[in-house]
Amino acid sequence: MGERTTHLHTCTLCEAMCGLEITVDDGRVALIRADRDDVWSHGFLCPKGTTLGKLHEDPDRVRHPMVRDGDRWREVGWDEAFARCEELLRPVIDRYGIGAVTAFIGNPTAHNFSLGRYVGVLIGMSGIPMIYSSGTVDQWPKNLSSQLMYGGMWTFPIPDVPRTDLWIVMGANPHASQGSLLACPDLLGQIDRIRDDGGRTIVVDPRRTGTAERADEWIPIIPGTDAALLLGMVNVLFADGLVDLGGIADLVDGVDVLRSACRDFTPELVASACGVPAERIRRLAHELADAERAVLYGRIGLCNQEFGSLASWLVDVVNILTRHFDVPGGLMFPKPVAWGLNSLPRPDLADFQAGRWRSRVRGAPEVLGQVPVSCLAEEIDTPGEGQLHALITVAGNPVISAPGAARLDRALPLLDCMISVDNWLNETTRHAHVILPGLSPLEQPHFDDLLWSLAVRSAAKWSDPVFEPEPGRPAEWEILIRLAAICAGTAAAEVDVAAIDDGFFTMLCQVKGVDPAVALAAYDHGGPERMCDLTVRTGPWGDRYGEVPGGLTLEAIKAEPHGIDLGPMTPRLAEVLQTPSGKLQLAPPYLTGDLPRLLERLARPAEPLVLVSRRHVRSKNSWMHNVDVLVKGKDRCTLLINPDDAKRCGVLDGTPARVTSEAGTIEVPVEVTDEMMPGVVCLPHGWGHDKQGTRLSVARDHPGVNNNLLAPPDFVDAISGNAAVNGIPVEVSPA
Ligand SMILES: Nc1nc2c(c(=O)[nH]1)N[C@H]1C(S)=C(S)[C@@H](COP(=O)(O)OP(=O)(O)OC[C@H]3O[C@@H](n4cnc5c(=O)[nH]c(N)nc54)[C@H](O)[C@@H]3O)O[C@H]1N2
Ligand SMILES: Nc1nc2c(c(=O)[nH]1)N[C@H]1C(S)=C(S)[C@@H](COP(=O)(O)OP(=O)(O)OC[C@H]3O[C@@H](n4cnc5c(=O)[nH]c(N)nc54)[C@H](O)[C@@H]3O)O[C@H]1N2
Ligand code: SF4
Numbered sequence: 001m002g003e004r005t006t007h008l009h010t011c012t013l014c015e016a017m018c019g020l021e022i023t024v025d026d027g028r029v030a031l032i033r034a035d036r037d038d039v040w041s042h043g044f045l046c047p048k049g050t051t052l053g054k055l056h057e058d059p060d061r062v063r064h065p066m067v068r069d070g071d072r073w074r075e076v077g078w079d080e081a082f083a084r085c086e087e088l089l090r091p092v093i094d095r096y097g098i099g100a101v102t103a104f105i106g107n108p109t110a111h112n113f114s115l116g117r118y119v120g121v122l123i124g125m126s127g128i129p130m131i132y133s134s135g136t137v138d139q140w141p142k143n144l145s146s147q148l149m150y151g152g153m154w155t156f157p158i159p160d161v162p163r164t165d166l167w168i169v170m171g172a173n174p175h176a177s178q179g180s181l182l183a184c185p186d187l188l189g190q191i192d193r194i195r196d197d198g199g200r201t202i203v204v205d206p207r208r209t210g211t212a213e214r215a216d217e218w219i220p221i222i223p224g225t226d227a228a229l230l231l232g233m234v235n236v237l238f239a240d241g242l243v244d245l246g247g248i249a250d251l252v253d254g255v256d257v258l259r260s261a262c263r264d265f266t267p268e269l270v271a272s273a274c275g276v277p278a279e280r281i282r283r284l285a286h287e288l289a290d291a292e293r294a295v296l297y298g299r300i301g302l303c304n305q306e307f308g309s310l311a312s313w314l315v316d317v318v319n320i321l322t323r324h325f326d327v328p329g330g331l332m333f334p335k336p337v338a339w340g341l342n343s344l345p346r347p348d349l350a351d352f353q354a355g356r357w358r359s360r361v362r363g364a365p366e367v368l369g370q371v372p373v374s375c376l377a378e379e380i381d382t383p384g385e386g387q388l389h390a391l392i393t394v395a396g397n398p399v400i401s402a403p404g405a406a407r408l409d410r411a412l413p414l415l416d417c418m419i420s421v422d423n424w425l426n427e428t429t430r431h432a433h434v435i436l437p438g439l440s441p442l443e444q445p446h447f448d449d450l451l452w453s454l455a456v457r458s459a460a461k462w463s464d465p466v467f468e469p470e471p472g473r474p475a476e477w478e479i480l481i482r483l484a485a486i487c488a489g490t491a492a493a494e495v496d497v498a499a500i501d502d503g504f505f506t507m508l509c510q511v512k513g514v515d516p517a518v519a520l521a522a523y524d525h526g527g528p529e530r531m532c533d534l535t536v537r538t539g540p541w542g543d544r545y546g547e548v549p550g551g552l553t554l555e556a557i558k559a560e561p562h563g564i565d566l567g568p569m570t571p572r573l574a575e576v577l578q579t580p581s582g583k584l585q586l587a588p589p590y591l592t593g594d595l596p597r598l599l600e601r602l603a604r605p606a607e608p609l610v611l612v613s614r615r616h617v618r619s620k621n622s623w624m625h626n627v628d629v630l631v632k633g634k635d636r637c638t639l640l641i642n643p644d645d646a647k648r649c650g651v652l653d654g655t656p657a658r659v660t661s662e663a664g665t666i667e668v669p670v671e672v673t674d675e676m677m678p679g680v681v682c683l684p685h686g687w688g689h690d691k692q693g694t695r696l697s698v699a700r701d702h703p704g705v706n707n708n709l710l711a712p713p714d715f716v717d718a719i720s721g722n723a724a725v726n727g728i729p730v731e732v733s734p735a
């Protein structure tokens, strides 16, 4: 009989942050189930959470640094790996300068204890002038509207779903995603709760998703037209005298500007472009205004589209105008127990300006310091002054996730140096010269940094590692510090990780007004755990290192293995506003300046067929298809198409179709279903695992096809640069 132990650990796979109870037998995960006593998730979990053990035990997972010579990989020790990084980076920097080096930061960074807190060190200390991230295929429009409205690019208001009576969901599918820019356990279950309490949920989406099925009403909408629909609602709110800002009126600037900006956008004007009857748009505005507690929520379908910034802005606007803002049941600002590094002051953005510089090849303007990730390929493969010669990827798979995927796949082999901080040898990392693996989620402690800033309650949970990592394995924060220092000119063998970490910690203390000497003396260790304690102790409930007796510390959180709960969101608009005027900007000129572009779109004839993306509860972007229990069963990478469109295009259920866009052509099996509105087809994102040279033995047998082969690199929301991977014009024919 081996040893059996039980461990509590928060799931790191999505924003729901479910508490797990993990049983380990003889050093192997025997069972993962929900922790019913978790103060946050109360026993909820989804099928992915039970597979953390499979991820941990995946024989394909990279556990040792790997160096590539030609097409052969060899495992090496850590010293050799960092020496190789230096050997590759140094000549590039010497010859072309640090401007020839860039980084791509991917999604798991936001869910990872080490990476999230230290990726800023890589960006800040390496001297790399510009980076790319999955943010520009995700939430950049929300970053932009939040910067302009509230003065902070991460100051996101979150729908207080657990206390609302009317929930309008636009371009989000929590049935698959479990919530995004919104952390709420069992989010889908809220639909039933709302109904039981006499309320309603309405889903506005081109697809009758699992969320729409469970809701009370589905309103199909033509992709990319949400901003127009929302402007129609704003128009009605003003015209019918329904505007009521409630208690925040004194904090809001720009009501009159907004009133005139929306004057032309009557429901009658926008209805046909949106595919939503004018009468329904009118009624939506009235329903929202009349409801005591209501909230309209928009997510990735509203960001990853041609008018992402306008739509993201207007989501907040309609809630503000109907006094569903900064009040229970409406959009509210979370108060995280531990402040996130994303909330550090950004003086560089105080006076917002887009296009302070432009990308070299396409001339794309920077917005909030980044240009679209779809620029990356052309910056690598176009010769000339300023060409990129080195790339560091951190937890990212842009060969799958970025528009114009085929060109990036061809461009990466042109690099003189590519280093990937990543746990798998996949479509992107197979091009790397060095792979530096992180620990598995079960080999490291966990406390969510970013995600508690998106949560419907103030709560906190600490997870100890379930397994000890192999001796000598660095955590990812150390890897990032080492890479940053090498870029900055330190010899690989001479990087003083602890000194750099102390320097970073000292800087954070100074920002938060605590004496670094007092804070430093409180620890015998560095790294993310120390930083986590700092952010708790200087947070809203913190003890400020003894200044506030009885205040919260990480120690106190650790003492509660099922977590601590400090209650629901509370009104705090005045506290979070950081605009130069100190007021909420309802109608920022940069955003209203984009309205003529929308008017032009309304005048354009409708596209016969457009493509949108989808997610599935058993996938996580591109990287969990190597878990057998998650991919078994029928092929999920199919083209969903409405029966009328299928007939018109001559394609049959279960047969392969050819899908063509301006960017490329793919073949994919057809699934005919009336869950798609006519004129819209749908593909999942994150597939295409048929590339040579990967080490993904399970995913290889369920390859699917990459929908970003169809995404034109320059199809973006013009004012944020965010990719428009929804609403891509396509043609479908039998293969
Ligand atoms: N067409 C289309 N494209 C899209 C989207 C869409 O809806 N449609 N969605 C977009 C969105 S929202 C996002 S966020 C992006 C995601 O874009 P990416 O972040 O580029 O892609 P992921 O698939 O999340 O890749 C994660 C990578 O991290 C690695 N990894 C996993 N865990 C760890 C870890 O703990 N440490 C390290 N170091 N590495 C790890 C995986 O091996 C993988 O290489 O895709 C975007 N692309
Ligand atoms: N299981 C699972 N969970 C995940 C992920 C995953 O891959 N798998 N990914 C995580 C990540 S990185 C993110 S960013 C979140 C995203 O979380 P969500 O925002 O909930 O993303 P989706 O599930 O893709 O739902 C987007 C919806 O937008 C709709 N849509 C597309 N275009 C439009 C449009 O123009 N207008 C409107 N109104 N709707 C439109 C689509 O049909 C789809 O139903 O999920 C996270 N959670
Ligand atoms: S919903 Fe699933 S993937 Fe998300 S945190 Fe919970 S168990 Fe993990």
Ligand SMILES: [Mo]
Pocket (backbone or CB within 6 Å): 107, 138
């Ligand atoms: Mo995302």
